[in-house]
Every structure is written in structure tokens, then in C-alpha cells.
Amino acid sequence: MTDDLELPPAQPAATPRHLAPGEVGLVAPRDFVYPRPFTFKSGQVIPGFTLRYETYGTLNATRDNAVLICHALSGDHHCAGWHSPGDRKPGWWNNLIGPGKAVDTGRFFVICANVLGGCQGSTGPSSLNPETGRPYGVHFPFVTVADMVRSQRLLCEHLGVAELHGVIGGSMGGMLALLFAIECPRFTRRVLAMATTGRESAQAIAFNEVGRQAIMQDPAWNHGDYPKDGGPRVGLAIARMMAHITYVSDASMDRKFGRRKKDTANNDAYTFEPQFEVEGYLRHQGQSFINRFDANSYLYITRAIDQFDLTDAYGSLEQAFAPVEAETLVVGFTSDWLFPPEQNRQLALALLRAGKQASYAELATDLGHDSFLLESEDLYALVRGFLERDQPYTFDYAI
């Protein structure tokens, strides 16, 4: 997902935004340490793992009001609120989550964890291998979406959750949400998957591979063995610049940048210094990404996304969805060319063919794949309606 969400207008100085009503306010991450050996789908084992997570709201007495938020490739556990009053930005889905918002923290106990294999505090390739005392690097077990789901299920149980009221995710997060419904059918009451797919197209795999090659061809990658602050910074930045283009759309880039020139651009057109605003913007995207993301995690997580294939794993989409007990809602976005509406539609149709309660809604946007992060009253109303539902209508039988 991109780093440049449209920010809500700053609150007047008198009310700091983190204290404003309707916001979750200041939040702090916590660590869930699973102390026992964890066997990955690949068969590889680690002696234990940590998931960094945040929660907002309160688990109710029946322990069934939890909503799990699943992040995308480059996301993390910080999906709402601020870590400190001086934070430049709130959590990545702050527009959706908070008291009275579409995912109402006054009603729901919201959980979000950094995925296994990630680099924002959860165990991943940049974690220390207890056997060697050095980072795992490429000796970290191959991670699958199923491993991410299983580890987050353990977190939910650790938090005392009896069943999930809902699982919500966009992009890779949507894959996790779907897999929760498949692998934990009795635990998962509702699944809301947005801008996602049951398996990537060749084009999406191709983009991920270019990103991986940019990293692995950077000499500083050194077969995954690099110091904490070093590594393939050039390769990772290029991977991010390219991926960023796939998260937006021709129309949204044109609206945001067009062919506008940078203020500092040299009048001389015959140089390779950034001249267009879009070039400077992408460079900024790449640079800010390398300061917060680990290159090996990028390799591992894109691999997990590429290998996610419900049809192949279960024989068919219908067979994959056969155990599902959750009510499901799939949302596609018209301008998403990475996980296009058609792939989202196919998920809902397969769920319906499997006899499940499934809905499909499509929002007309021009923001591309990242549309699921959109500030849209229509999307908010849909999410709220799915999680909360109206009271039953009564019919007036007097004709």
C-alpha cells in the first residue's frame, strides 16, 4: 500500500488530533510471544515467534466482539490511532477504525498484528536466529499466508477471543481474511475481503518478481546476509517505486502529478536529474520505504502472495470454500488493475456456488488497487452495515 494516504485536515491546536472525539487516540503496540516450536507449512520449524500487535476497544464478556484487521504487503500492526502526539500520521486505516467509525471501537475489540515474516516487530528474516545469534536472513523458513493465519489465530486465542465477529483485509489482507474463513470456519463469523484475489495473475507475479530481482541483483543484498542498517537499499527502493505504480492508476497519477515539473527542475531538459514531480515523488516513496522495511521480508512476503492459490491448494475454489461458515463480503474497485474486479467477483461467485452466504459489491473509483484505503462514505456504510446489520424489518401484512 502507498505511504501517502489523504490525511484528514489537521485539528485546531486547541484539540490535539489524537484526543479528538471519534479517534482511538494514543495507542501502544504489544508483543505476543509464542514460546513453543512453530512448524511452517514448508515443514521448517522455528523455536517460537513474536507477533507485534495493537488492540483498540474492549473484548466483551462473551468474548465474541473481536474484529481482526489484516494488513497488506507493506502494512503493519499500527492500523489506527497515534503512537505519540507528535506523529506525522495516524495508523494506516485510521479513517475506517475508531469510536463511531465504520469499524466502531466502541462496539468491537479490534486486533491488528504485523504478519509472521514481517519486519515491524514480528518474527521474520531480520530477527535473530537463536541458533546462530545472527539474523535469519534467507535461512528463515518460507512463509505462506496459511502460516500468517495460523500464527494470528494463536494470538487471538492468547487474547481470549472465543470467536471472531469479523476478519477484514485488503489486498494480501484479503487473502488472510479468506483463509481464516477456510481454515478456522467455526472461529470466523464474518469475512470482508477487499481488492484481493484467490490467486494472482501472471502480471501480478511478474511485478513481484521484478521487485525481488531489484533487491537480489543489488550487491549489497549479499544473499540475504547484510547488517541491520545496511542491505540492498537501492534495490529495495526500486522495488518499492515500481510496486507503488501498481497500487495506483493512470488516472490518479495524472490527476496528482500530470506532467508538472519540479520547482527545482533545471531548465535544461537534457539531464537525468528528476524533472517531473512524479519522479521526485517515486524517489521519495522509495527512500521512505527503505527506512522502515526489510528487504528480505519483502522477498518473503511477496513470495507468500505469489504462492497463495486457493484453486491449486484445494482442488477448486468451490472446494476451498466448502468448509466456510462465515458470512462473506467481497469488495472490488473498478480501477484496481493489480487485483481487478473480475478476480474479486470470482471469489464471491465461487462462494455462492459452494452454497455460502456471500455478497459482492463494487465501488467505482479511479485510485487503483489502493482504493480500499479510500475515504468514502459509501465504503464506510457498507463495512458498518456488514459488521452491524440493521434490526430485522417487520412486514406490514395488511395489504
Add this chain to the structure above:
Amino acid sequence: MTRLVEKRTVDMEIIGDWVEPGTRVLDLGCGAGALLDYLVQTKQVAAVGVDLDFQKIAACVRRGLAAYQGDMTDFLRAFPEKHFDRVICSHTVHELADPATVILEALRVGRALTVGFINHGFWKNRLNTLMQGRKIRNEVYTTEWFESRPANPVTIADFEDFCRTRGIRIARRAHLAGNWRTPCRARPNLFAGYALYDLAK
């Protein structure tokens, strides 16, 4: 909280009478889901709706109904034969660009098909056309020609003729008078305002 009340209509009641309890029902052009909700509440059906409009789908989701946003022909083509016990196409068929394809596909994926439509052969429509010589505007036909969706005004005689030529069996029919409430027993093509058909193939 205000209580949400939905008015039951006569055509809803007839459609409901033709639905077997506990069956799998598909509503093409489901709107905000009033009919499906009624069928869920009175017949405990497993309901799915299809509509083109996002707000309609959102309304269905709010009331806990499964609903799919998209083209109904594409939707039907994604299902195997006799997947649904009954398909319902109510207040929709005269707005379709290709009604024959929808009806035949609905009869393929459904064991039975309910079609409900406004009878354009109703005498007031004939008189109106004869006297005014203009597109009809009244409480049924609410739009001007330039603001309406493609409309396929269909009459009871047209529809029964279509069923005959396509080998579609009419299991039941119900004709309502111009008020869409009381039954119309004589010369329905002239005196019925609304027609309902229970079809099979």
C-alpha cells in the same frame, strides 16, 4: 431506534405462495432486498439477490442478505444447471436489454422461474397511446423517454406467445387488475395491470 417496516404487496404475497419453504432462491434485480427479506422471514429461504446498483447491494448487506453487484446474465452464466430452486424476476423483465437470454438462462440455473411484469396491453395504456400519441406518463410509467432505461413494453399476449414458441411451460399464472391488488379474471391482456408467471422448462 425506529422500527423498520416494509409494506407487503399483493405480488409479493403471490410470489411467496409459489416459493417452497427452505429452498434456494435467486432474485434478479433484487433492489434493496424487500422481497428477499420477506421470503427469508416467511419461507426461510436461502436468498441471493443480484442488482447493478451499489446502494441497493449495500442495503441488502445491511439487512443480512447475500447480494451480488453486477450483470445478471454474467451472474447466471457462472452457475451450473438447477443450482437454484427458484429464480425470481419481478418488476425487471421489461427493463432488460436481452430478456430472452435472461429468461432462458434463469430457466437453466433454476428449477422454476417466477416472472412478474407490468402488462403494457392494459386498456388504459392502449387508450392513452391512441388518444395522446405520446409516451405514457403516469404512476407506473414515471419517466420521460429521454431519461428512462431501455424499456421493453411487454403485454400478456406477447409473453404467453414467447413462452409457447420457446417451449417454456407455464405452471401457474396470476393476473392482477389495474390496481395491482384484486385478481383479474376476464380478458387479462386488456384488463390486467400486472401479470405473474410461474415457469419451468
